[in-house]
Amino acid sequence: MNEVPSLRRTIGSIFLHGLVVALALVFLTPLGFALITSFNRYLPSAPDFSWLPWPPHWRNYVDAWTARPFPLYLLNTIVITELAVVGTVLSSSLVAYGFARFRFPGRNILFGLLVATMLLPGQVTMIPLFMIWRQLGAVNTIFPLIVPAFLGASAFNIFLMRQFYMSLPRSLDEAAMLDGCSPFGIWARILLPLSKPSLITVGLFAFTAAWEDFMGPLIYLQDPNNYTVSVGLQLFNDEYGNSNLNLLLAASLLHILPVVVLFFFAQRYFVQGIATSGLKD
Amino acid sequence: MPRIRSESLWGYIFISPWLIGFLGLIAGPMLASLYLSLTNYDLKHADFVGAANYQRLYADPLFWKALINTVLYTALAVPLGLTGSLLLAVLLNQELRLKGVWRACFYIPTLVPAVAASFLWGYVYNREYGLLNQVIGAAGIPKQGWLETTHWALPALVMMSLWTIGGGRMIIFLAGLQNIPTSLYEAAAIDGAGRWRQFWHVTLPMLSPVIFFNMILGAIGAFQVFTQAFLITKGGPDDATLFYALYLFRMAFEQFKFGYASALAWVLFVILAGLTALQFYLARHWVHYEGERK
Numbered sequence: 001m002n003e004v005p006s007l008r009r010t011i012g013s014i015f016l017h018g019l020v021v022a023l024a025l026v027f028l029t030p031l032g033f034a035l036i037t038s039f040n041r042y043l044p045s046a047p048d049f050s051w052l053p054w055p056p057h058w059r060n061y062v063d064a065w066t067a068r069p070f071p072l073y074l075l076n077t078i079v080i081t082e083l084a085v086v087g088t089v090l091s092s093s094l095v096a097y098g099f100a101r102f103r104f105p106g107r108n109i110l111f112g113l114l115v116a117t118m119l120l121p122g123q124v125t126m127i128p129l130f131m132i133w134r135q136l137g138a139v140n141t142i143f144p145l146i147v148p149a150f151l152g153a154s155a156f157n158i159f160l161m162r163q164f165y166m167s168l169p170r171s172l173d174e175a176a177m178l179d180g181c182s183p184f185g186i187w188a189r190i191l192l193p194l195s196k197p198s199l200i201t202v203g204l205f206a207f208t209a210a211w212e213d214f215m216g217p218l219i220y221l222q223d224p225n226n227y228t229v230s231v232g233l234q235l236f237n238d239e240y241g242n243s244n245l246n247l248l249l250a251a252s253l254l255h256i257l258p259v260v261v262l263f264f265f266a267q268r269y270f271v272q273g274i275a276t277s278g279l280k281d
Numbered sequence: 282m283p284r285i286r287s288e289s290l291w292g293y294i295f296i297s298p299w300l301i302g303f304l305g306l307i308a309g310p311m312l313a314s315l316y317l318s319l320t321n322y323d324l325k326h327a328d329f330v331g332a333a334n335y336q337r338l339y340a341d342p343l344f345w346k347a348l349i350n351t352v353l354y355t356a357l358a359v360p361l362g363l364t365g366s367l368l369l370a371v372l373l374n375q376e377l378r379l380k381g382v383w384r385a386c387f388y389i390p391t392l393v394p395a396v397a398a399s400f401l402w403g404y405v406y407n408r409e410y411g412l413l414n415q416v417i418g419a420a421g422i423p424k425q426g427w428l429e430t431t432h433w434a435l436p437a438l439v440m441m442s443l444w445t446i447g448g449g450r451m452i453i454f455l456a457g458l459q460n461i462p463t464s465l466y467e468a469a470a471i472d473g474a475g476r477w478r479q480f481w482h483v484t485l486p487m488l489s490p491v492i493f494f495n496m497i498l499g500a501i502g503a504f505q506v507f508t509q510a511f512l513i514t515k516g517g518p519d520d521a522t523l524f525y526a527l528y529l530f531r532m533a534f535e536q537f538k539f540g541y542a543s544a545l546a547w548v549l550f551v552i553l554a555g556l557t558a559l560q561f562y563l564a565r566h567w568v569h570y571e572g573e574r575k
Contacts, residue, residue, distance in 0.1 A: 017373055023369075024386035027447060031389070033412045034401050049410060091298045097293025104290050114299065117307055119497070119557060121505050123529055124550045126540050128313035129306065151302025158299060183291045212394030214508050217533060230396040234512065245404060252397035259392045267385065274449045275456035 003247035031256075038250040057246075064236070064250040072225065080145050080217075080228060081210040087149030088157055088206035089199055095152045096161030097187045101173060111162075117155045122215070130219055144220045145213070149206065157202045160273060164198040165191060199274030204266055208259055229255045303519075318543035323536075335546035344545070346520050347528040352436060352526065355503040357439045362503075363495055365446035367488075370454035385454075387447025393507040402441040402512035403428065428514050431461035431521040438509050438522060450495045458484070491566040497560055501553055525549060 039056040040049055063249060064070060086184075099111055133144040152158055168191065176186045192199070217228045236248040263270060293300070310513055312401075321330045338344050358493075393401065405412045406427035414424045427437045451563040461484065469479045505525040509514055527548070533542035 011538050020383050036457045095296050095299040098292050102292030104289035104292035112323050123546045125310035128310035207463030214396050252400045256393050274452040
């Protein structure tokens with residue numbers, strides 16, 4: 001009696017694992033295919049595409065690094081990303097603290113507006129913002145790309161931080177207040193150290209958003225010397241067309257690598273952050 | 282009394298970065314864009330033209346083309362993506378070894394920056410060397426120009442969007458699945474419900490708030506599809522992938538017709554607001570919140 005279900009379960013389990021492995025392979029195939037291609041010789045000149053390029057054609061990576069000012073694009077991206085991360089983490093935790101811990105007239109309406117901005121398509125503000133930055137002479141600088149981060153532009157991250165602060169007991173604040181801590185001190189010395197996991201989550205989201213941002217740099221960085229990687233990658237494509245596929249793919253993989261490495265170190269925070277965003281409680 | 286005043290003051294101080302950003306980067310520009318849409322602003326002119334842009338837009342075949350393409354893309358990508366994410370979450374919610382590894386495998390495509398993903402998929406669809414043509418070639422099917430034929434280009438971009446079904450949406454579904462109390466399944470089993478009926482009558486209703494959340498954000502995101510079309514198909518062939526956001530971008534930043542582009546932006550805003558309101562209205566009939574009440 002007992003053996004039949006357990007045999008059925010074993011077969012079911014094997015089937016399930018087979019399905020997951022097959023699906024995982026399908027999902028990773030485009031990346032693997034690009035990786036293999038990036039180690040092949042130039043496609044049109046190579047006699048045939050090899051699934052196992054041996055010896056690997058490392059030159060593509062050297063060329064990708066040097067054919068365009070790739071290190072410059074990388075540097076520009078790193079500067080913008082770092083500042084955007086600092087700005088987002090600072091502003092979202094400050095603003096979230098304000099919404100979570102203080103009562104003031106209009107708070108609920110303002111918080112409702114904040115949530116509503118998550119649904120606002122960026123196109124509606126894109127043109128006037130461009131005109132404003134142009135008036136300020138800030139086109140071709142990093143300001144249009146980083147100032148919004150310091151002004152709490154990512155409502156989602158504020159929302160995330162607020163949820164976290166709401167879960168911390170108010171008795172912490174009250175105890176600190178009795179010890180003479182100012183509201184600012186409570187934030188800096190009590191809540192910030194406690195919210196490390198949430199801050200990391202927000203920092204990760206800010207990092208990936210800034211790292212892969214395309215529309216922003218496309219609009220505001222018109223001088224090729226200011227390009228970020230996401231905008232600079234196009235140049236690999238346009239100038240050489242198809243003949244440069246290997247280089248384009250090598251450069252694209254270099255663009256992907258930092259995000260994937262970061263993910264592996266911080267997987268836990270990514271998953272927690274996303275999971276809490278979709279579930280109220 | 283002074284205490285309360287000072288509490289409000291501190292509150293305003295702490296939210297001031299966002300408040301300044303909201304006024305200067307969102308509310309102000311929104312009003313400015315509404316005004317711009319009533320002008321013919323294009324770096325040379327700046328005259329008030331009333332509703333002329335909106336009239337022109339109504340008669341603009343490319344506007345309709347872009348709108349239809351975008352609606353079609355959204356109508357395909359959102360339901361397919363939601364179903365895919367949900368099925369993947371159900372799969373990962375089973376008893377599996379190395380769960381973290383599989384979850385990471387499905388999540389990695391989401392980490393690929395949109396620009397790199399566009400080039401990767403442009404290559405997958407490449408007529409000569411692309412993976413897809415190699416795979417179907419092995420099955421004896423002749424090579425297709427996936428991105429070069431009008432009837433394949435849009436579905437190809439929809440398929441590309443499904444690459445990220447293992448991303449945030451799936452994680453949210455997974456968390457939602459884990460929040461469903463097992464007692465509900467036990468009760469359903471006692472009532473004689475098989476796994477299929479349990480899925481329809483327990484899992485889906487309990488998950489409906491999360492499905493709704495993903496649907497709202499998914500539709501808004503899909504409606505703004507841009508990067509893939511901008512980089513790999515350039516809106517072509519024959520405007521088959523001319524999406525709304527791409528048309529708007531071209532009007533604004535390639536042709537500098539800021540007035541006309543602002544009208545496009547406001548129409549987009551109204552469409553998305555209407556779509557979202559409609560979804561909230563319909564949600565009353567299928568989203569169940571009982572499970573969330575504490």
